[in-house]
Amino acid sequence: MPEFNVRDKVFFITGGASGIGRGLAEGVLARQGKVFFIDVQEEAGQEAQNELAATYGAINVRFGKADVTNREGFQETFNLAVTIFGKVDVMVNNAGIVRETRPAQVIAVNLLGAIYGTEIAMAHMRKDHGGRGGRVVNISSLYGLIESPFLPVYGATKQGIRSYTQSLSLSPKLEEIGVEYATLHPDGVQTSLVLNVQPGDILYLEELTKQFEEKYLQMEKLVDAFFQLVSLEKMNGAALLVKHGTKTFVELSLEEKGDTFTVKPRL
Numbered sequence: 385m386p387e388f389n390v391r392d393k394v395f396f397i398t399g400g401a402s403g404i405g406r407g408l409a410e411g412v413l414a415r416q417g418k419v420f421f422i423d424v425q426e427e428a429g430q431e432a433q434n435e436l437a438a439t440y441g442a443i444n445v446r447f448g449k450a451d452v453t454n455r456e457g458f459q460e461t462f463n464l465a466v467t468i469f470g471k472v473d474v475m476v477n478n479a480g481i482v483r484e485t486r487p488a489q490v491i492a493v494n495l496l497g498a499i500y501g502t503e504i505a506m507a508h509m510r511k512d513h514g515g516r517g518g519r520v521v522n523i524s525s526l527y528g529l530i531e532s533p534f535l536p537v538y539g540a541t542k543q544g545i546r547s548y549t550q551s552l553s554l555s556p557k558l559e560e561i562g563v564e565y566a567t568l569h570p571d572g573v574q575t576s577l578v579l580n581v582q583p584g585d586i587l588y589l590e591e592l593t594k595q596f597e598e599k600y601l602q603m604e605k606l607v608d609a610f611f612q613l614v615s616l617e618k619m620n621g622a623a624l625l626v627k628h629g630t631k632t633f634v635e636l637s638l639e640e641k642g643d644t645f646t647v648k649p650r651l
């Protein structure tokens with residue numbers, strides 16, 4: 385099977401108006417793919433669409449306003465993408481927030497939103513229901529692999545995304561369904577999610593700021609790593625950790641110690 389080529393593939397990206405989603409959208413267009421992206425921020429989304437269209441052509445990129453926690457609205461924009469581009473080949477569930485004081489909201493956006501997006505994409509892509517197959521990449525985090533005292537709720541959603549996505553990748557019907565699943569685990573990137581953090585969004589922010597060495601991962605490196613992941617001949621089940629200076633495919637191993645088992649990321 386040849387390497388998965390981005391050219392002429394249609395990507396659907398959630399949370400694409402800014403940050404990582406926007407970076408990935410531009411990466412798709414630069415590789416001659418097509419993008420439909422959604423976001424709750426209408427003005428920023430329209431602006432991003434106009435800027436990307438000016439460089440890469442209006443026929444290759446479209447924005448739709450939608451909230452990933454509203455399944456109906458999410459489905460409507462997905463249907464619109466299929467109407468405009470004829471198909472969706474790659475779903476990227478990227479929309480996410482950090483707000484430790486609002487656990488229900490964080491779980492709804494980060495976890496439920498990614499589950500809705502995966503279900504919507506899978507229903508369209510699955511070969512056993514007349515689809516063409518496809519790929520789903522769910523954006524987790526470094527904190528989808530390790531724990532942080534600063535972000536327990538956020539971390540739980542990111543570990544949830546990892547577990548959900550990797551569980552789907554184990555489907556015994558994978559061949560006939562024809563949909564592959566993977567997770568991306570970025571370290572800190574300087575986006576509005578990090579730069580606009582308010583007291584209360586993160587626990588012990590003062591301590592975190594003191595110990596943080598400002599070793600951010602560059603967007604360019606993250607975008608390259610994403611395309612390395614999505615272009616794999618066989619992407620299913622991959623989990624790619626991208627840190628400042630390194631990128632590593634990680635596997636989770638179950639360690640047995642007497643009667644106890646511990647799950648440890650093999651980093």
Ligand SMILES: NC(=O)c1ccc[n+]([C@@H]2O[C@H](COP(=O)([O-])OP(=O)(O)OC[C@H]3O[C@@H](n4cnc5c(N)ncnc54)[C@H](O)[C@@H]3O)[C@@H](O)[C@H]2O)c1
Pocket residue numbers: 398399400401402403404405422423424425450451452453478479480481493497523524525526569570571572573574575576577578
């Ligand atoms: N920046 C980092 O350090 C970092 C590290 C690891 C993982 N991530 C993850 O990457 C993803 C993107 O984050 P980012 O850093 O680019 O942040 P960002 O704030 O720049 O972008 C997130 C986008 O999601 C949109 N969004 C928020 N709620 C939404 C909703 N309900 N429906 C639709 N869109 C919504 C926002 O409007 C925004 O445009 C998130 O899932 C985040 O958890 C970020």
Ligand SMILES: CCCCC/C=C\C=C\[C@H](O)C/C=C\C/C=C\CCCC(=O)O
Pocket residue numbers: 482524525526527532570571572573577578581586592593595596
């Ligand atoms: C100084 C403010 C940092 C705010 C980080 C907020 C959200 C980060 C979400 C990402 O998914 C986290 C991924 C990587 C960590 C990024 C930065 C913090 C590093 C601090 C630490 O060493 O724990």
